[in-house]
Amino acid sequence: MAKISTVESNIVASFDKVRSDILLLNNEIRKVASDMELMKQELSRLYQNYSDMNAQVSSEARKDDSGAKVEGAKKLAELRQKIEQLKKERSKAQKSKVIVKKVSARAATKFVASKTGKKFHKPNCIFAKNIKPKSRVIYKTKDGALNAGYKACHCVLK
Numbered sequence: 001m002a003k004i005s006t007v008e009s010n011i012v013a014s015f016d017k018v019r020s021d022i023l024l025l026n027n028e029i030r031k032v033a034s035d036m037e038l039m040k041q042e043l044s045r046l047y048q049n050y051s052d053m054n055a056q057v058s059s060e061a062r063k064d065d066s067g068a069k070v071e072g073a074k075k076l077a078e079l080r081q082k083i084e085q086l087k088k089e090r091s092k093a094q095k096s097k098v099i100v101k102k103v104s105a106r107a108a109t110k111f112v113a114s115k116t117g118k119k120f121h122k123p124n125c126i127f128a129k130n131i132k133p134k135s136r137v138i139y140k141t142k143d144g145a146l147n148a149g150y151k152a153c154h155c156v157l158k
């Protein structure tokens, strides 16, 4: 029986050891669990920070975006204004080109006669100005007009 009792006490001792091991393990598990809880809190804090940051970044991005839109609209308006200005300048240039053409055409026109008239004139003569375009004849030289049978108006003789 003594042998058995030794065995029993051995068993009890080993149970005690196991129990204390389990308690230790339990403590360990609790510690790990509390660590895990802390980690979870830390993680959720980090996650909160992250989503705050994300929200901030996207709101910044939106702000930037609207800023860029405003900037783009401004540039577009400026461009339109420049185009309008260029158009105006171009039409002005075209007008002055037309004027130059008219002036140079007038300068090239030395003498004017009418198909139905008998005299030839200088372009600035009042009679020359009264000649209708369809009956107007132009001569570059006095001789040209004379050879065509026209007589000189007094404006030519001046």
Ligand SMILES: [Zn+2]
Pocket: 120, 121, 122, 125, 126, 127, 128, 153, 154, 155, 156
């Ligand atoms: Zn005349």
